[in-house]
Amino acid sequence: MYYLETPEDYYRIKDWGVRYFSVNEKGNLCVNPTKKQDVYVEIPLLVKKARKEYGLNLPITFNFGQIIDYSISKIVHSFEKAIKEFGGAKGYKPVYPIKVNQDALVVEQVLKGGKGFSIGIEAGSKAELCAIIEKADKNTTVICNGFKDIEYIKLIKEAANFFDEIFVVIDKFSELFLIEQVFREAERLPFIGIRCRLHTRGTGKWEMSGGDYAKFGLTAMEILKAIDFLKNKNLLDRVKLLHAHIGSQITHTVKIKEMVYEAGVLYCELKKLGVDIKYIDFGGGLAVDYDGSKSATPSSANYTITEYANNIIFHLKEVCDAKNVEVPFVLTESGRAMVAYHSFTVFNVFEYTSLFKQRDLPERYDYSKNEILLNLKETFDVINSQNLREYFHDAVHFKNRLHTLFNEGLLTLEEKAVGEVLFWNIVKKASIISRKMQDLPEELENLDSLLAVKYVSNFSIFNSIPDFWAIKQLFPVCPIERLNEIPVVNATLVDITCDSDGKIDRFVDFAKYSDTIKLHKLNDGEYLLGVFLTGAYQKTLGNIHNLFGETGEVWVSVNGENQFEFDSVSQGKSVEELLKLKGYNVDTVKERIKDRDFISSIIGKTSYLKTTGKVFAVEKQKSITLAYNVENLSCPRCRGELISLVSDASIVSSFRVDKDKEIVEITLESQEAKPVFEELLVKNGFSFKEI
Structure with a gap:
């Protein structure tokens, strides 16, 4: 049996945090954006500065450009190492699909962090292409996917006059006719890509993005017809890219191999037909291990970035060598892996609800007067x-x-x-x-789920982690303080929206997932939690349910041990901005409320609750803190049994274990709980002495 010994074990920080996150001796969660031990910041310090110096209220989203930089470099170096080891591919280029997170600061950071690697960028709509035109340099490779009308294709044509290398990818056969029509008048032609509809499907929640019934891509027959059409229109020489994509968050390495084999064989066939393909774009799919399990479950992956790169480079070379065809330049659109880790949101718990309170059992009551x-x-x-x-x-x-x-x-x-x-x-x-x-x-x-305490949390599921609500995507949740205390409360989280779906009731665990999470008992102080790995898709998909809009937001740079700077600060979407967005007249609101200063202060801030920093409705009790020498705490099994026993005891408010000194420091709810606790230790075979 595996025993949970530390809070890091409960929250699996080392697993999902992949060295971006750690816990210091004070019990504070730290961010290590470059993965160097001497470059970190304690998250509570970020919250304190954002509140005190910039007036931000919780919830607050923190972003780290250095994490984006590191993530991009990790992907690129993995492919470069694979090419050096296995040979074959002419090179590798990362491509960022901006649908993953179109926020201007994110796109700027991606372009900045990927500049040394000649990073490309992908658009899926006219609006996204306009965003790219504004942010990207002329030497940036641009790939244009998505369904296209004649305006989209004309925009691509116009952008070709600025960008050195821009591709219009044929996602459905009918786009060929629009492309031919627009290209007749082009001064400088864009390049053309063909998206193939592979038989191979991915795994997990996006499995249907590939396979015969996929939304995008040309069948084998359509590809042959497309080649004939382009040849007849003297456009075949513009075809330089083959695009393949079997779905986001591919959880199993076997599917990656199958994709590479199928796309590789198709590439070789096209080369033999005289199509001068320069690039194979394997699309997205590089998974993020949200739960840290390193498994093929929907929120994880049973492979590393290194294995992903090795599989693509090795098997592509294997296919090309067998067909006696030169290996092309490789692209991947691993946007999720580039930006997922860089962002997290901190929020406060301000109240709790519980169906069970053991001390409420009447001490003196005549139960015999009623049979039930x-x-x-x-x-x-x-x-x-x-x-x-x-x-x-x-x-x-x-x-x-x-x-x-x-x-x-x-x-x-x-x-x-x-x-x-x-x-x-x-x-x-x-x-x-x-x-x-x-x-x-x-x-x-x-x-345990029936008995779970509901921690009422000052944020919106629908705004901060909409993928949890929509598709039950797991996101790590963890306290940012008190991580030197063992958590003792089985809890779920509910947000402040007026919607029963506004809850988190699935958590990262050693099994597939857990319906509850172990948290600390609430006290007079503030209890702060974070939800992590939210940098991919969440800001784009987040909605304004109940008119809870974007949170306050900070971009942070870390330069040393708790040496950090705020590069950018946003107050979040105010009530006034949200009302105007939905067509309301804010002046009328001001006119109808007598206290003008008060209403101005309300509509000038976000909709989230402004709390005092203390938890509401925490029952006041005369707690008692004790310390005991407990024998055999150096033994992992004995220590694990003690932790399991104590963490399930309802009379325990908090406790710490020092295995080296064999000391347990424990806080009980009251003086009366002391003999009950000591009896519990005796009954379970522990020898101890109070110190």
């Missing part, structure tokens, strides 16, 4: 591992009966309340018992 309450109390007293399944079913039956009797007027409100408290105590007890069972009945597997 008596049955529930007896079930709570005697439920154990031998009768767990049967007695849990009984408890569910009694709970349903409880509500029926109340609705019929046969129970008082007090009796209903006591019955509900009893039931949730049974669920809690069953959950604790079930963790020690080897063969757990299926219906008892989700007990």
